Amino acid sequence: MAYRVQIEGGEGFAFPPEEDTLLRAALRAGVGMPHECSVGGCGACRYDLLSGEMVRLWPEAPGLSERERKRGRFLACQSRPLTDCAIKLRCTDEYRPVVPPRRREAKLEARRMLTADMAEFTLRVPGAAAFLPGQYALLYPPGATGARAYSMSNLPNEDGLWQFIIRRVPGGRGSNALFDTLDLGATLTFDGPYGHAYLREEAPREIVCVAGGSGLAPMLGIARAALGAPAPKQVHFFDGARTAGDLCGGALLAPLTGPHLNYLPVLSTPDAAWQGATGFVHEAVAHTLPAPLMQYEFYFAGPPPMIEALQTLLMVQHQVPYSQIHFDRFL
Ligand SMILES: Cc1cc2nc3c(=O)[nH]c(=O)nc-3n(C[C@H](O)[C@H](O)[C@H](O)COP(=O)(O)OP(=O)(O)OC[C@H]3O[C@@H](n4cnc5c(N)ncnc54)[C@H](O)[C@@H]3O)c2cc1C
Numbered sequence: 001m002a003y004r005v006q007i008e009g010g011e012g013f014a015f016p017p018e019e020d021t022l023l024r025a026a027l028r029a030g031v032g033m034p035h036e037c038s039v040g041g042c043g044a045c046r047y048d049l050l051s052g053e054m055v056r057l058w059p060e061a062p063g064l065s066e067r068e069r070k071r072g073r074f075l076a077c078q079s080r081p082l083t084d085c086a087i088k089l090r091c092t093d094e095y096r097p098v099v100p101p102r103r104r105e106a107k108l109e110a111r112r113m114l115t116a117d118m119a120e121f122t123l124r125v126p127g128a129a130a131f132l133p134g135q136y137a138l139l140y141p142p143g144a145t146g147a148r149a150y151s152m153s154n155l156p157n158e159d160g161l162w163q164f165i166i167r168r169v170p171g172g173r174g175s176n177a178l179f180d181t182l183d184l185g186a187t188l189t190f191d192g193p194y195g196h197a198y199l200r201e202e203a204p205r206e207i208v209c210v211a212g213g214s215g216l217a218p219m220l221g222i223a224r225a226a227l228g229a230p231a232p233k234q235v236h237f238f239d240g241a242r243t244a245g246d247l248c249g250g251a252l253l254a255p256l257t258g259p260h261l262n263y264l265p266v267l268s269t270p271d272a273a274w275q276g277a278t279g280f281v282h283e284a285v286a287h288t289l290p291a292p293l294m295q296y297e298f299y300f301a302g303p304p305p306m307i308e309a310l311q312t313l314l315m316v317q318h319q320v321p322y323s324q325i326h327f328d329r330f331l
Helices: 022-028 065-071 171-180 213-228 249-256 282-288 302-315
Strands: 003-007 011-017 046-051 055-056 073-075 079-081 084-088 102-113 119-122 136-140 148-151 162-169 187-194 208-212 235-241 262-265 294-300 325-329
Touching: 003 022, 011 022, 011 235, 022 079, 055 073, 055 187, 102 136, 136 162, 148 162, 162 171, 162 213, 208 213, 208 282, 208 302, 213 235, 213 294, 235 249, 235 282, 262 282, 282 302, 294 302, 302 325
Parallel strands: 003 084, 208 235, 208 294, 235 262, 294 325
Antiparallel strands: 003 011, 046 073, 046 084, 055 079, 102 119, 102 187, 119 162, 136 148, 136 187
């Protein structure tokens, strides 16, 4: 039986029995429910439960503090209703999905090592691969609890191919399962697309992509789309990694080399042979771009410290309007 979820002062939607979380039911119903990571880490989808009963799927999810839990707050990406419910949170059009997310079974078609700990995974999913460059999908690795978010590195296509660049995280249950226990031809549950750090094709400005580690995946998707457009915009691509052995963006972007692409690898812990840029990747952004920073459209993805450093650089130090900044924190 479907439950009815009513948002105070706003829309209502049905929660069908086969649905897994409140957030995904809302987005599939076209409701603009706020969210960012979709996997319990960021807290963007927190809400107050006004009436009815909810179950917490991951009670310790870091997106909520103990105090907030005690006050009756929930994360929409980590809860599901047990009755009809009323909830309180502010929905906005910016979160309404452009491509409605769908849950399907995906087949692992190929896995190709790019560096010692990063691989390109190619999944085949029934139907066209419909998403916006820069978005992510949720994968349910075998044996891990919950979903993991991974960004698409390829372009939308009719063949149903979704490509990801995934880093093996030491001790991580999900990423290690994808490397070690998922054989070619095996299936896993897939849900997507999600995310709003996607390419704004209509924006007139030159594009800056900043990738930290496996944040390369969505930046590649954005660069591939921007450079493949009939009237390509200039793309300034900053590829941040620890050592030269961790870099693979240059090779993947090589087919797009030309006057519209400036590719700059930046190493934080280079070995003696490295002759390129060094330091943190956000510092290279500050020192390298020729025009004032507020003249660019910024996209970035990577670990939270890099995201925070770039936010401070762009918004606090250079007054780049928030509408020109699009990012995903890899929590
Ligand atoms: C928007 C976004 C895009 C991302 N894109 C990429 C990418 O392109 N490439 C890449 O390599 N990484 C990406 N990541 C990081 C990726 O999602 C994983 O966090 C990373 O692979 C580590 O996962 P793990 O399972 O190995 O580690 P673990 O430590 O086992 O798990 C970490 C993640 O799993 C979730 N989790 C843990 N326990 C539970 C539980 N009990 N129930 C529910 N959820 C749980 C948490 O949200 C946490 O983020 C992205 C993250 C986000 C938020």
